[in-house]
Amino acid sequence: MSRLSADGALSRRVTEQDRRCVDQSIDAYLAEAGIPPRPRGWAWLIRIPDTFRTGREFLDHASAQLNACDPAPTLPSGWLPVMREAIAWPCVVGK
Structure with a gap:
């Protein structure tokens, strides 16, 4: 339908x-x-690290991390280490 x-x-x-x-x-x-x-x-769902104020801010950071890779990963096996680093990002955003 x-x-x-x-x-x-x-x-x-x-x-x-x-x-x-x-x-x-x-x-x-x-x-x-x-x-x-x-x-x-x-x-x-993904629990957004406390260092990010919004989900959009986290996704923008994760996307920037992926886009900074050379060559950019195209499969999940390439994304996994980058996303683990993005989730564990220790610094406070905006400072």
Whole structure:
């Protein structure tokens, strides 16, 4: 079933098969970095380090860390060490 959203975009309900396909794709992506599959039925979130005031600030920092790599990592196995460093970043932002 499809319908138009308020902004005019075509949308449809996500089926169980859609969800399984997405979950399998995510698990394959994580496996490339040696990360086990996520248990089903949970929303997985990142706890933003206290050194960041907002989630946007953290994501901007993490993106800058990834973009500073030469060459830039294109697979999760390359992102993992950069993200671990971004999450453990010890200095206070804005100082």
